[in-house]
Amino acid sequence: xxxxxxxxxxxxxxxxxxxxxxxxxxxxxxxxxxxxxxxxxxxxxxxxxxxxxxxxxxxxxxxxxxxxxxxxxxxxxxxxxxxxxxxxxxxxxxxxxxxxxxxxxxxxxxxxxxxxxxxxxxxxxxxxxxxxxxxxxxxxxxxxxxxxxxxxxxxxxxxxxxxxxxxxxxxxxxxxxxxxxxxxxxxxxxxxxxxxxxxxxxxxxxxxxxxxxxxxxxxxxxxxxxxxxxxxxxxxxxxxxxxxxxxxxxxxxxxxxxxxxxxxxxxxxxxxxxxxxxxxxxxxxxxxxxxxxxxxxxxxxxxxxxxxxxxxxxxxxxxxxxxxxxxxxxxxxxxxxxxxxxxxxxxxxxxxxxxxxxxxxxxxxxxxxxxxxxxxxxxxxxxxxxxxxxxxxxxxxxxxxxxxxxxxxxxxxxxxxxxxxxxxxxxxxxxx
Numbered sequence: 001x002x003x004x005x006x007x008x009x010x011x012x013x014x015x016x017x018x019x020x021x022x023x024x025x026x027x028x029x030x031x032x033x034x035x036x037x038x039x040x041x042x043x044x045x046x047x048x049x050x051x052x053x054x055x056x057x058x059x060x061x062x063x064x065x066x067x068x069x070x071x072x073x074x075x076x077x078x079x080x081x082x083x084x085x086x087x088x089x090x091x092x093x094x095x096x097x098x099x100x101x102x103x104x105x106x107x108x109x110x111x112x113x114x115x116x117x118x119x120x121x122x123x124x125x126x127x128x129x130x131x132x133x134x135x136x137x138x139x140x141x142x143x144x145x146x147x148x149x150x151x152x153x154x155x156x157x158x159x160x161x162x163x164x165x166x167x168x169x170x171x172x173x174x175x176x177x178x179x180x181x182x183x184x185x186x187x188x189x190x191x192x193x194x195x196x197x198x199x200x201x202x203x204x205x206x207x208x209x210x211x212x213x214x215x216x217x218x219x220x221x222x223x224x225x226x227x228x229x230x231x232x233x234x235x236x237x238x239x240x241x242x243x244x245x246x247x248x249x250x251x252x253x254x255x256x257x258x259x260x261x262x263x264x265x266x267x268x269x270x271x272x273x274x275x276x277x278x279x280x281x282x283x284x285x286x287x288x289x290x291x292x293x294x295x296x297x298x299x300x301x302x303x304x305x306x307x308x309x310x311x312x313x314x315x316x317x318x319x320x321x322x323x324x325x326x327x328x329x330x331x332x333x334x335x336x337x338x339x340x341x342x343x344x345x346x347x348x349x350x351x352x353x354x355x356x357x358x359x360x361x362x363x364x365x366x367x368x369x370x371x372x373x374x375x376x377x378x379x380x381x382x383x384x385x386x387x388x389x390x391x392x393x394x395x396x397x398x399x400x401x402x403x404x405x406x407x408x409x410x411x412x413x414x415x416x417x418x419x420x421x422x423x424x425x426x427x428x429x430x431x432x
Contacts, residue, residue, distance in 0.1 A: 099135060121139075121140040147241055150239070189395075204301050205237060222295075243289065257292060266420060267426075281303050283406025283407050285409075323359070362420055367417045
């Protein structure tokens with residue numbers, strides 16, 4: 001990790017300097033454009049947001065560790081930021097450089113209480129994955145079992161809360177959060193909870209065991225890594241090595257295999273949302289691997305969202321109202337989900353056009369590679385934009401929306417061409 005992230009004082013100063021610079025730029029932009037017309041103001045504002053987004057991304061990326069993770073999570077909630085800022089922050093989701101092995105070894109020995117050579121029969125010094133809060137190494141247990149070991153960087157968890165506060169302050173000063181203070185508080189609490197959970201590998205171990213038990217009872221071809229508790233702590237997680245091919249490789253397999261994989265993935269995530277009510281909410285393609293026998297491997301249960309029974313019922317009712325094209329009932333359910341600021345403001349003909357686009361991949365023989373719904377949705381954006389403040393991001397819906405849209409793109413990458421209506425109706429029966 002870079003030296004800048006190594007002490008709380010240095011990190012705080014770097015973040016405070018970023019915040020001060022953003023405040024200065026924002027004030028200077030307001031003064032400069034005091035007498036400009038609307039078009040000039042919009043152009044200047046867009047340029048300002050672009051500059052600030054790049055500055056936030058560069059500062060957080062340079063610092064690594066906790067603060068970089070905060071930036072990544074912020075980028076996952078991109079609905080609440082202007083597009084210029086969301087684009088810049090999203091680059092923080094790329095891989096981080098690995099940490100020196102001596103520091104990784106010291107962390108393992110401190111956590112597990114023995115020299116590394118006594119814990120593992122073999123331990124690969126070169127990580128095969130590195131992220132913002134830790135890295136992953138392959139190893140062999142004394143029993144001969146092949147495992148992967150996730151090691152959290154030292155000190156990351158202690159720094160996170162102050163880092164998140166600093167990022168929020170920077171965003172507030174530049175006036176880019178598009179939502180009122182009360183909703184901001186709710187959303188940032190959700191981000192904080194998500195971060196706390198990801199930093200506690202004991203919670204991830206629990207999530208993995210729940211998901212593994214749930215899926216094993218329903219489908220033996222959904223594979224979730226097994227946790228080795230004796231080799232795991234709050235900061236170390238040891239899991240069975242479950243190998244499969246990437247989504248890029250799987251996209252070259254025969255259509256029947258791709259469709260089987262797509263259906264299995266769609267059903268598994270739907271079952272987690274609607275039945276288990278706790279779901280894997282990081283749909284990044286790297287969190288999934290595939291086998292030619294139709295098996296789907298799901299990695300990384302650090303990010304899991306739990307839904308209340310009420311929220312799930314509102315989602316089901318919203319889907320049923322959408323199928324029936326009952327706009328009044330849809331608006332009622334969107335209001336219950338805190339996703340609508342005012343009923344009756346979005347034109348009925350636009351609702352109907354969006355319903356056709358959104359339902360098409362789920363209810364027709366749909367070629368995901370051709371992706372007609374996405375292209376038609378982009379066209380619909382133009383007449384819809386002026387009504388966009390009718391809808392608002394909600395803590396209850398953000399992660400569901402992100403997960404569903406992420407898996408839509410996973411089915412595109414897999415080049416699925418199928419009619420998923422039977423699965424859709426299985427997950428949410430048409431009538432209550």
